[in-house]
Amino acid sequence: MAEIKDPENTILLELKDGTVTIELLPDVAPAHCARMKELARAGHYDNVAFHRVIDGFMAQTGDVANANMENGYNPRMAGTGGSDLPNLKAEFSRIPHDRGTIGAARSQNPDSANSQFFISFKDNHFLNGQYTVYGRVVSGMEHVDAITRGEPPQNPDRMISVKVAADA
Numbered sequence: 001m002a003e004i005k006d007p008e009n010t011i012l013l014e015l016k017d018g019t020v021t022i023e024l025l026p027d028v029a030p031a032h033c034a035r036m037k038e039l040a041r042a043g044h045y046d047n048v049a050f051h052r053v054i055d056g057f058m059a060q061t062g063d064v065a066n067a068n069m070e071n072g073y074n075p076r077m078a079g080t081g082g083s084d085l086p087n088l089k090a091e092f093s094r095i096p097h098d099r100g101t102i103g104a105a106r107s108q109n110p111d112s113a114n115s116q117f118f119i120s121f122k123d124n125h126f127l128n129g130q131y132t133v134y135g136r137v138v139s140g141m142e143h144v145d146a147i148t149r150g151e152p153p154q155n156p157d158r159m160i161s162v163k164v165a166a167d168a
Helices: 030-041 141-145
Strands: 010-015 018-024 048-054 058-061 101-104 117-120 133-139 161-164
Touching: 010 030, 018 030, 018 141, 030 133, 030 161, 133 141
Parallel strands: none
Antiparallel strands: 010 018, 010 161, 018 133, 048 058, 058 117, 101 117, 101 133
């Protein structure tokens, strides 16, 4: 496990194979970081499926409305919803979409990010400047690499629990 420099801006994402430690970037995307912490603290990310996992590209999750595997998982709707909170304005930066970065998933509208996010399996620089980067995996990337692939996967993996390190 990586040394945690700022527990208030570190997310502990529990997957089937172990813990993924994510360092948030509040100086780059303060609203997106605040949203992830708010949803994590409310328990809304717990048991949410990875509904879109493309080999060599990314793993997407965070649809708290339609992808909770304990409460209303709908494979046809997973990926279409968000949270009860309002959408976020884009917070684009010069930070590249490198392997392990956390990007805000959204529709065609740049200001439509809400609760969904993706973790890049590799450098995806064609996304630079088009999606908000607001965190990066600092340890446990091997657990991300082991997430079941599919759009949606037949038997999707889930975020077992998501916590702010300061609360863990």
